[in-house]
Amino acid sequence: MLHDYWLTLALCHTVSMSTVDNDASASDGAKAAAAAARKAQGLPPAKFFDGESPDEIAFVRAASEVGYIFEGSERNVYRLRTPYTDPDQPADSYTILAMNKFDHERRCMSVVVQCPGGSIKLLMKGADSAILPLAANVQDAAKHQKHVRLFAEQGLRTLAVGVKELPEKFAAQWLRTHNEAASNIDGRSEALSAAAKQIEQKVEILGVTAIEDKLQDNVAETIATLRAAQIKMWVLTGDMVLTAITIGYSSKMLSPDQTLLKYELKPKMRAGQNRARLVQQLKEDTATVSAALEARSNGGSKASFALVIDGRALHMLLGHMQRTATTNGIEQNRETDAKDEAMNTMHSFVFLARLCDCVLACRVSPSQKAQMVKLVRNVRVPGTPWYRPEPCTLAVGDGANDVAMIQAAHVGVGISGHEGRQAVNSSDFAIHEFHFLKRLLLIHGQWNYHRVCKLILYSFYKNGCFMWLQLFYSFETVRVRLWCIHHCRNALAFTVW
Amino acid sequence: MNNSKPPSKLSRMEKGVNRFMAIAFCLQIVMIIISDVSNLAWYDANIQNNDTHMWYLNPYREERQLALPNWLAYFFTFFVLYNNMIPISMYVMMEIANFVHAAFINEDANMYKPEVDGKALCRSANLCQELGQIEYMFTDKTGTLTSNEMVFKMASIGGILYGSPDRPFDTGLMRVRTVVDLGSLVLVSSGSPHRVLLTCF
Numbered sequence: 174m175l176h177d178y179w180l181t182l183a184l185c186h187t188v189s190m191s192t193v194d195n196d197a198s199a200s201d202g203a204k205a206a207a208a209a210a211r212k213a214q215g216l217p218p219a220k221f222f223d224g225e226s227p228d229e230i231a232f233v234r235a236a237s238e239v240g241y242i243f244e245g246s247e248r249n250v251y252r253l254r255t256p257y258t259d260p261d262q263p264a265d266s267y268t269i270l271a272m273n274k275f276d277h278e279r280r281c282m283s284v285v286v287q288c289p290g291g292s293i294k295l296l297m298k299g300a301d302s303a304i305l306p307l308a309a310n311v312q313d314a315a316k317h318q319k320h321v322r323l324f325a326e327q328g329l330r331t332l333a334v335g336v337k338e339l340p341e342k343f344a345a346q347w348l349r350t351h352n353e354a355a356s357n358i359d360g361r362s363e364a365l366s367a368a369a370k371q372i373e374q375k376v377e378i379l380g381v382t383a384i385e386d387k388l389q390d391n392v393a394e395t396i397a398t399l400r401a402a403q404i405k406m407w408v409l410t411g412d413m414v415l416t417a418i419t420i421g422y423s424s425k426m427l428s429p430d431q432t433l434l435k436y437e438l439k440p441k442m443r444a445g446q447n448r449a450r451l452v453q454q455l456k457e458d459t460a461t462v463s464a465a466l467e468a469r470s471n472g473g474s475k476a477s478f479a480l481v482i483d484g485r486a487l488h489m490l491l492g493h494m495q496r497t498a499t500t501n502g503i504e505q506n507r508e509t510d511a512k513d514e515a516m517n518t519m520h521s522f523v524f525l526a527r528l529c530d531c532v533l534a535c536r537v538s539p540s541q542k543a544q545m546v547k548l549v550r551n552v553r554v555p556g557t558p559w560y561r562p563e564p565c566t567l568a569v570g571d572g573a574n575d576v577a578m579i580q581a582a583h584v585g586v587g588i589s590g591h592e593g594r595q596a597v598n599s600s601d602f603a604i605h606e607f608h609f610l611k612r613l614l615l616i617h618g619q620w621n622y623h624r625v626c627k628l629i630l631y632s633f634y635k636n637g638c639f640m641w642l643q644l645f646y647s648f649e650t651v652r653v654r655l656w657c658i659h660h661c662r663n664a665l666a667f668t669v670w
Numbered sequence: 671m672n673n674s675k676p677p678s679k680l681s682r683m684e685k686g687v688n689r690f691m692a693i694a695f696c697l698q699i700v701m702i703i704i705s706d707v708s709n710l711a712w713y714d715a716n717i718q719n720n721d722t723h724m725w726y727l728n729p730y731r732e733e734r735q736l737a738l739p740n741w742l743a744y745f746f747t748f749f750v751l752y753n754n755m756i757p758i759s760m761y762v763m764m765e766i767a768n769f770v771h772a773a774f775i776n777e778d779a780n781m782y783k784p785e786v787d788g789k790a791l792c793r794s795a796n797l798c799q800e801l802g803q804i805e806y807m808f809t810d811k812t813g814t815l816t817s818n819e820m821v822f823k824m825a826s827i828g829g830i831l832y833g834s835p836d837r838p839f840d841t842g843l844m845r846v847r848t849v850v851d852l853g854s855l856v857l858v859s860s861g862s863p864h865r866v867l868l869t870c871f
Binding site for chain 1: 679681682683686687690694698701705751752754755756757759760763764767768771774775778780781783786788790791792793794797798799800801802803804805806807808809810811812813814815816817818819820821822823824825826827828829831833835839841844845847848849851
């Protein structure tokens with residue numbers, strides 16, 4: 174069982190091996206320098222795992238440390254060293270007969286592998302909610318479900334791992350279906366995923382993995398402090414809803430006693446229905462939230478809300494205006510109605526979002542990130558007094574996908590990290606770690622604000638003094654005074670008289 | 671969408687000060703008008719009429735000879751007199767203050783990351799005050815809150831938990847366990863277990 178588990182992690186992935194020698198790019202100075210050093214010492218060039226998903230890289234790395242060393246792939250042959258392998262011999266070859274790539278509907282990936290012994294196995298890994306229901310043994314799944322919950326509580330990213338022995342005949346038969354699907358011209362991906370579903374059934378659940386995407390140092394503490402300073406936190410991420418929620422909990426962005434208001438699209442509904450449902454939900458939530466918050470302000474309850482919204486749902490709620498743009502004469506009337514309605518939706522969304530203590534927006538595009546910032550900046554919530562200035566916004570980001578958001582906010586902060594300098598170059602402040610924000614905002618910002626305010630007030634005060642001095646002086650000297658006082662006195666005297 | 675030209679950011683305080691400056695200017699104009707009118711009236715009353723008790727102001731009884739009409743000339747006189755109302759020097763002072771503050775931020779030892787020799791960097795000093803008034807914060811997740819380094823932490827295999835949340839995953843121990851597991855398998859299938867064990871250590 175342990176063997177199969179690590180075998181899956183070492184084989185069921187899209188990671189490739191790269192030596193730095195070949196593609197030492199100028200941007201990766203440190204790696205290139207390390208490679209040069211190794212070359213000078215006569216060592217073979219260092220190897221790195223390269224892949225789209227950092228999770229998979231973590232799996233392959235962990236597996237190689239446990240003894241299942243992935244040594245690269247040639248076409249569909251993966252070279253792997255296991256504890257079975259004779260160290261004097263070259264690594265074993267595992268032939269990948271078929272790969273069912275990850276898609277968002279199945280939420281898992283699997284490979285059909287021919288092992289060196291000739292046996293054929295289906296190795297799969299994927300979201301626990303997708304794989305556990307496929308278990309051959311239901312009790313097994315329940316046992317693992319317990320651990321999944323345990324991991325999720327720790328804020329770890331979980332994936333389930335499964336295996337299935339395929340009889341040779343069955344494998345050959347399925348492979349034919351798979352290849353047919355792969356050669357389809359229309360609806361190829363649908364056919365492939367249907368084929369995948371056919372084989373991804375009744376698997377033996379091997380176990381669950383837990384990956385930690387380490388929070389930076391002191392993130393939770395920083396967030397708690399900023400929250401105590403009455404700053405509202407919005408997380409805008411390209412990640413999935415579930416991951417974002419998990420990270421939200423582990424970073425103390427969300428607390429367990431908070432009510433989550435989720436806005437997601439139901440894939441089975443039509444766009445119009447979905448939209449109507451979301452708008453309806455928006456109305457209901459606004460009512461409950463404002464009632465609960467009123468109770469809270471009276472000291473009644475400790476209700477607190479967090480809003481979780483999906484990028485597509487956001488687009489539905491806010492991006493409606495473009496779609497209603499028709500210029501037909503008869504449509505004109507209806508169009509203004511639709512526009513009004515869209516404006517109303519937007520207003521009530523912003524109203525609700527502002528009431529919540531935390532907003533998580535998942536799967537949002539860079540322009541949507543900027544759109545959210547602009548919403549908070551520009552949309553006046555009905556009922557705000559006229560003298561209240563627009564709320565001050567700050568955007569923090571590290572990559573190119575945050576540039577739009579950083580430019581849209583009042584203050585943009587770039588975090589210089591692995592993802593290049595684009596964010597930093599368009600930002601107003603650049604820091605190296607998230608927790609520096611605490612000091613930047615609460616000490617530097619606060620002090621600067623106080624000092625500059627004093628400076629301005631003092632400036633006006635000083636100039637006022639100078640000016641009034643002039644005025645009184647000119648009154649005190651004869652120039653203006655006599656006439657003025659004379660007349661006033663006379664007028665007063667006459668009146669009183 | 672990322673190519674939009676970078677907006678020139680003006681802090682809200684600067685906007686507020688500019689607005690107040692306009693108010694101050696209006697106030698100044700009002701005061702100038704009051705002073706001007708008073709002055710004209712007084713002049714008419716006291717100087718023009720050859721009032722004797724203020725003979726020293728115009729001892730030779732000359733007509734005033736100004737290039738501009740009286741009211742306009744005195745308007746400008748008072749304008750110069752009251753120009754302190756608008757604190758031009760304040761902008762300079764603010765710039766200096768912000769410059770010093772930017773230096774404070776840049777040189778803050780508590781915002782220094784020794785591993786990369788990185789200091790905080792203040793790129794637009796005039797936004798320093800804004801930092802103190804933030805109400806809404808928008809953050810990215812991956813790479814901002816997290817360090818974007820995935821680490822294998824725990825495993826649950828066949829219903830048994832390996833690893834613990836407070837320690838890094840012990841791959842060495844896992845290796846031994848896997849080998850032992852394999853070894854028993856190999857024993858059963860009458861292989862050579864020592865060979866298996868040897869390969870792993």
